[in-house]
Amino acid sequence: MTGHEAWPTSNPDTGAGAPAPVRGGVRLRMKPHTATRGHVDGAWWPRSHDPAREFPGLVLAMSSWVGPVRRVSYHVDDWDKTRRELTVEGWSVTVVGFPMLDANTVVVTGSNRRQMMLLVVPPDTPGGLARAVLRSAAGPDTVASVEEILVSNGIRLDRRTLARPEVVESEPGQGRMTRQPELVERSRT
Structure with a gap:
């Protein structure tokens, strides 16, 4: 069985102060x-590092898996600064950055x-590599x-900027790093 792909679009309010449409x-x-249960429940490839622009579409897509999304947690260094709360199609979503959450992840x-943890493919990753990571x-x-x-898909993270990929030629399994302790409890129901 293969993974499920979601390519929905949203129709957020376009009034003053509202985020741009997805x-x-x-x-x-x-x-x-x-x-099989693993470290992540899937992967997401945003187009930018701007949470106000990217999170609304993710919230809409993830509601199929977790119900109405109430919170998105992310690694604080992976994203631009944003408001602590977003409104997505009429519901309030808390947005919280944590310095100890694994880099290149979001928890919805x-x-x-x-809760579901997603690997975040760095936005500036070339298309072929990004699709391989998603798969x-x-x-x-x-x-x-x-x-x-x-790393097994040819992306090495530059730790100075965390979410900026550096494409390398590597063998699968090279350059493994120790995983930080998980700070957010996840469950599958």
């Missing part, structure tokens, strides 16, 4: 519900407290860490 679809690929929490992260048997998935 450009194109949300580039998201999720593991099947019957997949629904109103029923269901790898959403593979039904994938249990690799975020760093292992990125």
Whole structure:
């Protein structure tokens, strides 16, 4: 069984102060519900580092998996500064940056407290590599860490800027890093 792809578009308010409409679809690929439990539940490839522009589309897409999204947690160094709360199609979503959350991840929490962790493919990753990472992260048997998935697909993170990829030629399994302790409890129901 392959992962599930979501390419929805949203229709956010376009009034003054509202975020710009989502450009194109949300580039998201999720593991099947019957997949082996791993470090991530899928992967997302945003188009920028701007949470106000990118998170609304993710919130809409993830509501199919976690119910109405109430919170998006992210690694603070991976994203531009943003408001602590966004309104997406009439519901309030808390947006919180944590310095100890794994780099290149977001955790999406629904109103029923269901959480899913996504690998975030750096926005400026070339298309072919990004699609390979999406497929790898959403593979039904994938249990690799975020760093292992990125490195095995030819992306090495520049730790000075965290979410900026540096494409390298490497063998799968090279350059593995120790995973930080998980600070957000995840559950599958």
